[in-house]
Every structure is written in C-alpha cells, then in structure tokens.
Amino acid sequence: MRFALSLITCLMLALPALAVQPDEMLDDPKLEERAREISSGLRCLVCRNESIDDSNADLARDLRLLVRERLVAGDSDEEVVEYIVDRYGEYVLLNPRATGSNLVLWLAGPLMLIFGGALGALYLRRRSQVPETAEKDVLSQTEAERLREIMDE
Known part of the structure; x- marks a missing residue:
C-alpha cells in the first residue's frame, strides 16, 4: 500500500514535466533542445510563476x-x-532584465540595505560619543522627597 502511494505521489510531482505534448515536439533534437531552453525562461501568463514549458494552460501551449x-x-x-x-x-520573462525601469527595482534592495546600515552606524557612533553621567541613577533631593510622599500614602 505504501509503495503504491509513493508511486502515485512521484507521478503527481512529475506531471508538470509532462506539459509539453508529443505533438508539439520538433523532429530536430537540437531545435527541440533550444525550444525547451527558451520556453523554460518564459512565464506562463495564466499560471504566473510557472514556465510555459511546465504549464498545461492553453496559452502556454500556444506560446x-x-x-x-x-x-x-x-x-x-x-x-x-x-x-x-x-x-x-x-512580464513574460521569468528572469526580468536589469535595464530601464527594472533597474530601479534591481538596485532598490541593495541601496536600501546600504542606507539602513549607514543610519545604524551613524546612530551607534553618536550614541557612543554621548558622555555618561555618574549620577544617572541618583534622585535629586526633591525627587526623593516626592517619592517618599507617594510611598507613604
């Protein structure tokens, strides 16, 4: 029973690989290899994050x-x-080009990381330059009296 379930699971995982139908394949193996390589980099516009090579959608077949x-x-x-x-x-490219308006998106992440790191370093530098007071935890006379009043109430 377990063997049958394992076999069915493996076959279900292999289903996307069966998206390219035999009637679509080219007779020339070199052209077919090129076609597979190209279509593995093209996005199925129906399935979104799946290549047209892996998709069973009609539009993917047309592509x-x-x-x-x-x-x-x-x-x-x-x-x-x-x-x-x-x-x-x-949008049809699974790996968009780093040119034009996409360049802003490609560079935004690293630039934000550099900007955040610079802000953090600046904060730590300024914090280390602030002189520490020795009487930081000591209450003034009026504060101590007010505290005693509150505690006695």
Missing part, C-alpha cells in the same frame, strides 16, 4: 508552439525571445 514556429523559421534564440517580449511585454 510553446510559437517558440517552435519561430525557431523553424530560422530565428536565433534572442530573436525568438524578443518576438515574444514585443508581443506580450517584459
């Missing part, structure tokens, strides 16, 4: 076929990706 069609037409890998990006926008 896989489009990639193969462009490769058969003689486009280079870069030309195929550019064609898809021109058609569907940069």
Whole structure:
C-alpha cells in the first residue's frame, strides 16, 4: 500500500514535466533542445510563476508552439525571445532584465540595505560619543522627597 502511494505521489510531482505534448515536439533534437531552453525562461501568463514549458494552460501551449514556429523559421534564440517580449511585454520573462525601469527595482534592495546600515552606524557612533553621567541613577533631593510622599500614602 505504501509503495503504491509513493508511486502515485512521484507521478503527481512529475506531471508538470509532462506539459509539453508529443505533438508539439520538433523532429530536430537540437531545435527541440533550444525550444525547451527558451520556453523554460518564459512565464506562463495564466499560471504566473510557472514556465510555459511546465504549464498545461492553453496559452502556454500556444506560446510553446510559437517558440517552435519561430525557431523553424530560422530565428536565433534572442530573436525568438524578443518576438515574444514585443508581443506580450517584459512580464513574460521569468528572469526580468536589469535595464530601464527594472533597474530601479534591481538596485532598490541593495541601496536600501546600504542606507539602513549607514543610519545604524551613524546612530551607534553618536550614541557612543554621548558622555555618561555618574549620577544617572541618583534622585535629586526633591525627587526623593516626592517619592517618599507617594510611598507613604
């Protein structure tokens, strides 16, 4: 019984790998390898964080076929990706480019970390320069009298 459950679990985990249907595959193994490499970097617009190579959505199938069609037409890998990006926008890339407006997003994290570290260092430096008073914990005469009044009440 456990073996059957383990086998079913393994098969269910392998289902996304079966997204590319046999009728989509190219006869030329080199072109098919290029198509798989390209489509592993393209996002399924239906599934969001899944590549079109792993997705069973109809749109992902259309994109896989489009990639193969462009490769058969003689486009280079870069030309195929550019064609898809021109058609569907940069969101279709699983690994967005670090150019243009995306550059702000790529640099924001490290810049915020540097800024926060500088603020922390400045705070610690100023804190260490403040002279400590020896009478920090000692109450003044009026404070001690007021405390006695409060405690006696």
